[in-house]
Amino acid sequence: MMSHWPSPAKLNLFLYITGRRPDGYHNLQTLFQFLDYGDTLQISTDHSDRIQLLTPVAGVAEADNLIVRAAERLKQAALAKQTLPPKAGAQIAIDKRLPMGGGLGGGSSNAATVLVALNHLWQTGLTPDELAAIGVQLGADVPVFVKGFAAFAQGVGEQLQPAEPEEKWYLVAHPGVSISTPAVFNDPALTRDTPVRTLATLLSSPFANDCEAVVRKRFREVDELVSWLLEYAPSRLTGTGACVFAEFDTESAARQVLELAPNGVRGFVARGVNVSPLQRALRGD
Numbered sequence: 001m002m003s004h005w006p007s008p009a010k011l012n013l014f015l016y017i018t019g020r021r022p023d024g025y026h027n028l029q030t031l032f033q034f035l036d037y038g039d040t041l042q043i044s045t046d047h048s049d050r051i052q053l054l055t056p057v058a059g060v061a062e063a064d065n066l067i068v069r070a071a072e073r074l075k076q077a078a079l080a081k082q083t084l085p086p087k088a089g090a091q092i093a094i095d096k097r098l099p100m101g102g103g104l105g106g107g108s109s110n111a112a113t114v115l116v117a118l119n120h121l122w123q124t125g126l127t128p129d130e131l132a133a134i135g136v137q138l139g140a141d142v143p144v145f146v147k148g149f150a151a152f153a154q155g156v157g158e159q160l161q162p163a164e165p166e167e168k169w170y171l172v173a174h175p176g177v178s179i180s181t182p183a184v185f186n187d188p189a190l191t192r193d194t195p196v197r198t199l200a201t202l203l204s205s206p207f208a209n210d211c212e213a214v215v216r217k218r219f220r221e222v223d224e225l226v227s228w229l230l231e232y233a234p235s236r237l238t239g240t241g242a243c244v245f246a247e248f249d250t251e252s253a254a255r256q257v258l259e260l261a262p263n264g265v266r267g268f269v270a271r272g273v274n275v276s277p278l279q280r281a282l283r284g285d
């Protein structure tokens with residue numbers, strides 16, 4: 001039987017870079033919230049012993065697709081735990097709405113949805129912590145999507161503490177350029193020495209993103225988009241870009257600004273939510 005599983009976007013409501021580890025990865029302090037908007041995965045399980053992706057994602061080879069890689073990793077882990085059903089297989093299709101390289105975590109979210117959904121459908125019995133541990137090997141943002149609660153994250157994003165930021169309405173705008181995460185993290189001009197602060201201090205300070213200055217400098221399109229949105233509402237970059245979000249108290253206020261968007265800018269309006277749509281689907285809400 002085919003079932004549908006949400007794969008939501010995330011925003012980094014703030015993002016500070018507090019250092020660089022010997023392996024090149026950066027230590028962050030970031031506040032994650034989900035959007036009630038994203039991709040949808042259709043999944044059916046079978047006994048074919050194969051993982052099949054029925055809908056190719058443009059520009060991503062099947063073997064590299066995080067959907068397929070997540071399913072294969074879950075199989076290995078369940079095999080080791082002896083909880084994998086015989087010849088476990090799955091057919092997966094995706095309705096992709098999230099832009100790639102947009103800072104919305106689409107690929108990570110797809111991986112998390114596969115881990116959570118197949119663990120449920122195959123009844124492989126892995127705990128959320130075990131799923132998150134598999135997930136972090138696929139991408140720094142997979143654990144927060146697996147856990148499914150808005151969170152203050154530290155380390156490279158794997159140390160999560162639940163948080164409850166206000167659930168605002170967001171206009172998320174894409175400037176039409178794709179930005180490579182490693183290119184931003186490797187930029188010599190990146191601020192990577194922001195002092196570590198407590199969550200209470202961060203919540204009572206204006207929110208900002210340490211990646212924004214270098215991304216605005218490198219990409220005129222992002223720079224112009226942030227300047228334009230700031231005329232209407234508090235606005236900033238999510239993750240390493242390219243998307244920018246502006247916050248509003250009501251859906252209609254956000255939609256009014258979206259209608260004024262300049263040529264070449266695509267966008268959508270969505271609500272920020274502290275419980276992920278994936279969690280709600282798993283619980284049957």
Ligand SMILES: C[C@](O)(CO)[C@H](O)COP(=O)(O)OP(=O)(O)OC[C@H]1O[C@@H](n2ccc(N)nc2=O)[C@H](O)[C@@H]1O
Nearest residue numbers: 012024025026108139140141156157181182185239240
């Ligand atoms: C910046 C965030 O978007 C915040 O949500 C994420 O931490 C990025 O997560 P992601 O796109 O899944 O990134 P990954 O695939 O894990 O890492 C891509 C590359 O970005 C750099 N990277 C990533 C995360 C991190 N904390 N420090 C880094 O320096 C590394 O060069 C890494 O090779």
Ligand SMILES: Nc1ncnc2c1ncn2[C@@H]1O[C@H](COP(=O)(O)OP(=O)(O)OP(=O)(O)O)[C@@H](O)[C@H]1O
Nearest residue numbers: 065066067100101102103104105106107108110239
């Ligand atoms: N199922 C997938 N969906 C999207 N991208 C995928 C997928 N599988 C692999 N990828 C690869 O992952 C890269 C990053 O995609 P993703 O959508 O997660 O970017 P992002 O929104 O910038 O993420 P982040 O906020 O974590 O930086 C893509 O450019 C693509 O090469």
